[in-house]
Amino acid sequence: MKSISVRIAGRPRRYTVRVERGLLDHVGARLRRDAGLLPGTPVALVTDRNVGRLYGARVERSLRRAGGAVRRYTLAPGEPSKDLAVATRLFEAWARDGLGKNAIVVALGGGVVSDVAGFAASAFGRGLSWVAVPTTLLAQADASIGGKTGVNLKAGKNLVGAFHHPRAVYADPEALRTLPARSMRAGLAEVVKMGVVRDPSILVRLTSLARRGLALDPRAVAPLVHACAVSKAWFVSRDERDKGIRRALNFGHTVGHALEASEGYRAFHHGEAVAVGMVAELRLSVLELGLDPIAAVHVEALLKALGLPTSLKRRVKPSFWRAVLRDKKRGRAGVRVVLCPAIGKAKVIALPSLTQLERVVGSLVRGR
Amino acid sequence: MKSISVRIAGRPRRYTVRVERGLLDHVGARLRRDAGLLPGTPVALVTDRNVGRLYGARVERSLRRAGGAVRRYTLAPGEPSKDLAVATRLFEAWARDGLGKNAIVVALGGGVVSDVAGFAASAFGRGLSWVAVPTTLLAQADASIGGKTGVNLKAGKNLVGAFHHPRAVYADPEALRTLPARSMRAGLAEVVKMGVVRDPSILVRLTSLARRGLALDPRAVAPLVHACAVSKAWFVSRDERDKGIRRALNFGHTVGHALEASEGYRAFHHGEAVAVGMVAELRLSVLELGLDPIAAVHVEALLKALGLPTSLKRRVKPSFWRAVLRDKKRGRAGVRVVLCPAIGKAKVIALPSLTQLERVVGSLVRGR
Numbered sequence: 001m002k003s004i005s006v007r008i009a010g011r012p013r014r015y016t017v018r019v020e021r022g023l024l025d026h027v028g029a030r031l032r033r034d035a036g037l038l039p040g041t042p043v044a045l046v047t048d049r050n051v052g053r054l055y056g057a058r059v060e061r062s063l064r065r066a067g068g069a070v071r072r073y074t075l076a077p078g079e080p081s082k083d084l085a086v087a088t089r090l091f092e093a094w095a096r097d098g099l100g101k102n103a104i105v106v107a108l109g110g111g112v113v114s115d116v117a118g119f120a121a122s123a124f125g126r127g128l129s130w131v132a133v134p135t136t137l138l139a140q141a142d143a144s145i146g147g148k149t150g151v152n153l154k155a156g157k158n159l160v161g162a163f164h165h166p167r168a169v170y171a172d173p174e175a176l177r178t179l180p181a182r183s184m185r186a187g188l189a190e191v192v193k194m195g196v197v198r199d200p201s202i203l204v205r206l207t208s209l210a211r212r213g214l215a216l217d218p219r220a221v222a223p224l225v226h227a228c229a230v231s232k233a234w235f236v237s238r239d240e241r242d243k244g245i246r247r248a249l250n251f252g253h254t255v256g257h258a259l260e261a262s263e264g265y266r267a268f269h270h271g272e273a274v275a276v277g278m279v280a281e282l283r284l285s286v287l288e289l290g291l292d293p294i295a296a297v298h299v300e301a302l303l304k305a306l307g308l309p310t311s312l313k314r315r316v317k318p319s320f321w322r323a324v325l326r327d328k329k330r331g332r333a334g335v336r337v338v339l340c341p342a343i344g345k346a347k348v349i350a351l352p353s354l355t356q357l358e359r360v361v362g363s364l365v366r367g368r
Numbered sequence: 369m370k371s372i373s374v375r376i377a378g379r380p381r382r383y384t385v386r387v388e389r390g391l392l393d394h395v396g397a398r399l400r401r402d403a404g405l406l407p408g409t410p411v412a413l414v415t416d417r418n419v420g421r422l423y424g425a426r427v428e429r430s431l432r433r434a435g436g437a438v439r440r441y442t443l444a445p446g447e448p449s450k451d452l453a454v455a456t457r458l459f460e461a462w463a464r465d466g467l468g469k470n471a472i473v474v475a476l477g478g479g480v481v482s483d484v485a486g487f488a489a490s491a492f493g494r495g496l497s498w499v500a501v502p503t504t505l506l507a508q509a510d511a512s513i514g515g516k517t518g519v520n521l522k523a524g525k526n527l528v529g530a531f532h533h534p535r536a537v538y539a540d541p542e543a544l545r546t547l548p549a550r551s552m553r554a555g556l557a558e559v560v561k562m563g564v565v566r567d568p569s570i571l572v573r574l575t576s577l578a579r580r581g582l583a584l585d586p587r588a589v590a591p592l593v594h595a596c597a598v599s600k601a602w603f604v605s606r607d608e609r610d611k612g613i614r615r616a617l618n619f620g621h622t623v624g625h626a627l628e629a630s631e632g633y634r635a636f637h638h639g640e641a642v643a644v645g646m647v648a649e650l651r652l653s654v655l656e657l658g659l660d661p662i663a664a665v666h667v668e669a670l671l672k673a674l675g676l677p678t679s680l681k682r683r684v685k686p687s688f689w690r691a692v693l694r695d696k697k698r699g700r701a702g703v704r705v706v707l708c709p710a711i712g713k714a715k716v717i718a719l720p721s722l723t724q725l726e727r728v729v730g731s732l733v734r735g736r
Contacts, residue, residue, distance in 0.1 A: 010378050088452055088456075091452070091521055092521060092523065095521050095522075095524060122530065123487075123528045124528055125527065125529075126518060126526075126530055127530070148494065153459055153460060153463050154460065154463075155460065155463030155464055158494075159459065159492065160459050160492055160493075161491060161493075161494045162490065162491060162494055162495070
């Protein structure tokens with residue numbers, strides 16, 4: 001598939017996003033071409049235990065073949081690794097190993113690995129180059145592009161981080177073969193989101209795959225990963241710092257984040273919470289912006305066909321509304337939410353009151 | 369004195385450096401003008417215990433008068449606060465206090481305070497605006513301008529950090545009244561450095577002040593602080609990331625850093641080590657680049673007149689040379705050092721061998 005070029009306004013350097021089957025074996029050679037990897041360059045390969053076991057050796061071999069002096073740094077799998085203490089341990093290990101400013105960090109794994117490794121790369125030596133090799137659908141289709149890196153604090157998620165763009169993103173859809181079905185589905189929620197806010201053809205193609213039972217097939221999904229990367233690059237190059245149009249990518253996330261926060265992050269995968277959030281925010285778009293109700297129903301049906309949740313078993317807890325209002329503090333004119341006036345478009349709206357939001361969140365409860 | 373505008377290539381925003389007597393009482397009003405401080409904006413005032421006791425209340429009052437919702441965060445004084453654990457405590461305190469992305473961090477103090485507060489500002493919420501209010505001569509004349517922020521690791525100094533420019537720098541020369549004479553002298557070493565590598569008029573004026581016994585008088589030194597800030601801004605706007613011409617500012621620092629590392633950071637104030645380093649590197653400039661030996665002797669005499677060390681009591685330890693060679697790893701063609709072909713000019717040189725450097729370092733030992 002055609003490589004994608006991400007250009008950030010006011011920055012001299014573009015970077016390349018490649019979505020290609022078999023890319024895991026060619027990371028080194030690609031890096032030589034895309035980022036001028038020189039023989040002897042120190043390469044810090046950061047991965048987690050699971051991904052490292054599956055793909056670490058292949059990527060390491062390819063980096064060595066390209067002349068990289070590779071060391072591997074392995075994190076525990078899962079969200080708890082997205083922590084300042086883990087970044088600190090990376091700093092200390094890199095310092096011990098004498099990593100200089102010419103080193104390149106390669107983040108092999110899902111969002112947690114690239115968030116923490118990318119953040120560590122942003123701060124070590126005031127900024128090392130890094131490369132994302134995403135291995136989950138969520139990371140390939142969305143999170144690995146755009147330069148957002150960061151870690152959680154006890155007080156909240158993603159509170160500490162940096163905008164630090166990778167030199168390149170290499171997504172190998174083959175890596176999705178080993179992804180658990182639940183994670184694959186959760187990633188598809190963000191694919192649907194990209195269809196809703198930017199590229200309706202994604203919804204058409206995904207609906208067709210779901211009908212043919214191919215929505216979890218990495219090979220069949222690969223062109224959609226590419227389409228999502230194109231859309232993500234479109235948003236990021238227009239609004240690097242997430243102050244305007246890039247916020248469209250938060251569609252489904254006002255309700256989704258509040259669900260994660262109030263139900264606990266274990267109850268929902270991120271993509272599952274976003275799926276339920278999109279249902280609510282599509283219904284709100286019908287009420288507030290006159291979105292065609294048929295379109296909203298089609299997207300709901302697609303989410304259901306993908307095996308994603310579209311309703312809640314019981315009413316949301318009071319902490320759900322506290323989480324929604326915590327977002328409010330950040331805006332001035334009320335809770336800000338991304339709505340969809342028509343499929344393929346998005347608009348940030350400040351809700352003057354919570355009445356309509358309460359109504360659509362209430363409508364999520366099954367059997368009501 | 370005229371305000372100085374720092375413009376970084378490829379960045380839309382300039383920032384302002386002001387050197388003005390009495391500025392400590394007008395930080396709030398200035399911020400309203402320079403950085404659009406709005407009523408109700410959360411302001412995190414970071415300072416250390418000593419500076420906080422002396423100037424905290426005045427700055428806080430001025431920020432409140434301008435409408436800022438000020439909270440103060442006080443660090444222990446001294447280099448140990450320049451630590452990732454201290455930055456982490458700031459992150460946690462800011463999160464607890466609900467600091468949003470619209471907050472402004474004000475760093476009131478010397479280099480340690482602005483390094484750690486600036487770094488914390490760079491990472492919290494992926495980047496808060498910050499303002500430097502430097503209170504030492506070293507920080508006013510040099511360190512507070514240029515966006516370098518960072519903390520130390522056990523493995524070495526400044527290993528973790530960010531390039532994160534302040535929105536404004538407010539230097540009040542009156543604050544130098546309370547600075548210990550030894551710190552004032554150490555700061556003058558960097559003033560001399562700026563004269564050597566960029567602006568010879570600084571040397572002429574400082575020589576005259578020293579002759580009249582006014583070199584430690586904040587009022588007399590203020591115009592030189594301004595001149596240094598102009599020169600620093602000149603370097604930074606041409607080479608933000610310290611990859612070319614900005615390296616001139618490392619004059620005296622190859623030998624200076626190695627002295628600090630081998631003799632322990634307590635034996636020398638940074639500026640004292642740089643003073644000795646400049647003597648060595650001026651002599652090397654005579655040998656390698658044909659610098660007029662009379663010019664070198666004049667600068668040495670000025671350093672001596674300022675009460676700065678220009679010689680060593682005994683031979684350097686073997687660890688001195690290890691520290692010099694550790695720098696070498698970073699370059700490819702030998703130890704890189706900044707030399708001075710003529711006063712007001714600088715050039716980065718890769719030394720093919722250490723012979724001449726050994727000779728000039730040997731010449732530093734008193735009575736040899």
